[in-house]
Amino acid sequence: MSTTTKSLNSGRRVHWRGTWWITAIFTAVGLFAVWALLNLIIGGECQGECVIDTLAQTLRIATPIALAAFCGVMCERSGVVDIGIEGKMLMAAMVAYAVNLFVFQSLKTTMDPATAGIVSRWIALAAALVSALILAALHAVVSIKFRADQIISGTVINILALGITGFLYRQYLAENLPAGPGTFPIWKIPVLSDIPIIGRILFQQQPLTYIMLILVFVIHYVLFYTPWGLRTRAVGEHPRAADTLGINVFKMRYANVWLGGLIAGLGGAWFTLEAVDVFNPGMTNGLGFIGLAAMIFGKWTPFGALAGALIFGLGNSITSTVSIFRPDIPSQLPQMLPYILTMIVLTGVVGRAVPPAADGQAYEKQ
Numbered sequence: 001m002s003t004t005t006k007s008l009n010s011g012r013r014v015h016w017r018g019t020w021w022i023t024a025i026f027t028a029v030g031l032f033a034v035w036a037l038l039n040l041i042i043g044g045e046c047q048g049e050c051v052i053d054t055l056a057q058t059l060r061i062a063t064p065i066a067l068a069a070f071c072g073v074m075c076e077r078s079g080v081v082d083i084g085i086e087g088k089m090l091m092a093a094m095v096a097y098a099v100n101l102f103v104f105q106s107l108k109t110t111m112d113p114a115t116a117g118i119v120s121r122w123i124a125l126a127a128a129l130v131s132a133l134i135l136a137a138l139h140a141v142v143s144i145k146f147r148a149d150q151i152i153s154g155t156v157i158n159i160l161a162l163g164i165t166g167f168l169y170r171q172y173l174a175e176n177l178p179a180g181p182g183t184f185p186i187w188k189i190p191v192l193s194d195i196p197i198i199g200r201i202l203f204q205q206q207p208l209t210y211i212m213l214i215l216v217f218v219i220h221y222v223l224f225y226t227p228w229g230l231r232t233r234a235v236g237e238h239p240r241a242a243d244t245l246g247i248n249v250f251k252m253r254y255a256n257v258w259l260g261g262l263i264a265g266l267g268g269a270w271f272t273l274e275a276v277d278v279f280n281p282g283m284t285n286g287l288g289f290i291g292l293a294a295m296i297f298g299k300w301t302p303f304g305a306l307a308g309a310l311i312f313g314l315g316n317s318i319t320s321t322v323s324i325f326r327p328d329i330p331s332q333l334p335q336m337l338p339y340i341l342t343m344i345v346l347t348g349v350v351g352r353a354v355p356p357a358a359d360g361q362a363y364e365k366q
Contacts, residue, residue, distance in 0.1 A: 136261020
């Protein structure tokens, strides 16, 4: 094992051993501060219950942002910048809605409507992943094989997705459609969902939220505790050194961009399989870019990215809660909160965050 790979592993171990307890303390203090602040803002007789509902909504809203951030982590850890996350999410959202609708209409003639709805939603989710994977493969070929500017390639993906989804919406999805099967229901995890406070926040969610929470542990383990993750980080930091050790730089970058595309597909499917049972052009509303901001906030780590996504999710959930329970507060103030949080995060963190050394740099084998 080279000095480069040894330093990647040893640095991670020392950092974790030296800071885990500090992270735990700050997390506990932060959660208590959020709880107290929400009770103070909401006020009235609805304090405790409304705060729990707000935090549960925060996790739901943070799901697509976190998934977008995870996509960015996988891509940029291998040295590929992916600005096209927004486009992949938008394409996945439209495909999920269309497949869910039309498969349900086909299946309900031969089986029970409830069963047809379950089957159609899972088929729609698979189709959404495939659509996002196709765009990810396109971005990978253009930026890795042909060594095009990765920012431009990602921007083209966004424009392409916006144009395709807009055209297909106007042609086939704009009007005269039958009722769809609805979204994924809330799954209550037995026993765990009955835990006071935590049970309602963490264990009474929809499937994609659970998948997101599982992915944060899986991605962390893969990146920092497996040979695959070590090779990915080596390729993102020192591709030339990784190549001399026999690591296939192109293979690692292709694979991670494809995996990131699948994760972005999950984020896009959230919009039409969990949030609402309808598709509208541009409905991702910039959350793919906010996911990139969450990734930078989290310094290219899955748990840090999740923390950033939760901050943005909290800003959005507080907006709706305050508008309902605090009519004395001008509606413009809570509507500004998510954008204020975005600016605070970007100005306070981006300048000090250091990306992987080879991030955005095309590699040419010698």
